[in-house]
Amino acid sequence: MLITEMKVGETLRSLIQGKVFTIICHGCREVRFPEQEVNAFVRELAAEGIVTGTITTDYICNPDFLQMRLKGRMAEIEDADTILVFSCGVGVQTVSSYLEDKRVIAGCDTYALPGYQGVTPLEHDCDQCGQCYLNLTGGICPLTACSKSLINGQCGGAKNGKCEVDSNMDCGWERIYRRLEKIGRLDVLKCPVQLRNYATDDEVSR
Numbered sequence: 702m703l704i705t706e707m708k709v710g711e712t713l714r715s716l717i718q719g720k721v722f723t724i725i726c727h728g729c730r731e732v733r734f735p736e737q738e739v740n741a742f743v744r745e746l747a748a749e750g751i752v753t754g755t756i757t758t759d760y761i762c763n764p765d766f767l768q769m770r771l772k773g774r775m776a777e778i779e780d781a782d783t784i785l786v787f788s789c790g791v792g793v794q795t796v797s798s799y800l801e802d803k804r805v806i807a808g809c810d811t812y813a814l815p816g817y818q819g820v821t822p823l824e825h826d827c828d829q830c831g832q833c834y835l836n837l838t839g840g841i842c843p844l845t846a847c848s849k850s851l852i853n854g855q856c857g858g859a860k861n862g863k864c865e866v867d868s869n870m871d872c873g874w875e876r877i878y879r880r881l882e883k884i885g886r887l888d889v890l891k892c893p894v895q896l897r898n899y900a901t902d903d904e905v906s907r
């Protein structure tokens with residue numbers, strides 16, 4: 702199980718460029734989803750006239766379902782410069798890989814909760830680390846796409862784009878670099894090192 706918390710509004714505002722299309726996922730809201738906070742934030746953006754459209758749906762972590770839900774909204778999505786997604790890390794990664802030419806922003810942090818985990822087969826994975834890095838890594842999770850869960854860049858051991866730990870998998874950090882290059886965001890790699898706040902591991906016990 703998981704819970705989500707909205708990132709600080711000011712942080713999200715600093716990441717939004719131009720017009721924005723928002724995607725709100727209710728798939729896991731029975732456990733905890735900051736619904737009121739998210740809706741209030743989206744209303745604020747809409748009042749400023751920068752929202753091209755909003756969709757509230759569920760299970761955006763399922764690629765087929767996501768594509769079906771977004772199909773009729775592509776004009777609004779094309780009109781937007783930023784896609785702001787309020788969901789767990791899997792949902793953001795699914796949107797990011799589907800809309801690979803778009804600037805996709807994670808609106809939430811995802812925390813783990815002990816208990817039953819769904820068994821839906823998914824293309825992406827989230828370790829529910831409580832400090833989501835997707836806004837710095839082009840929508841690819843460094844904890845799950847890298848064998849060593851490195852969060853500050855490549856280990857240097859990749860050969861021909863393959864991970865030195867598992868030669869069957871692409872190096873997660875090479876994927877992150879290529880994706881940032883594609884969306885014109887290589888500048889984020891020049892940001893100061895994002896220290897991991899291990900206190901987030903205990904957040905759910907608050």
Ligand code: SF4
Binds near residue numbers: 810827830831842845
């Ligand atoms: S960085 Fe990865 S593990 Fe952490 S919340 Fe984001 S998707 Fe999940």
Ligand code: SF4
Binds near residue numbers: 847
């Ligand atoms: S080769 Fe790439 S994916 Fe493998 S451990 Fe090193 S940085 Fe991570």
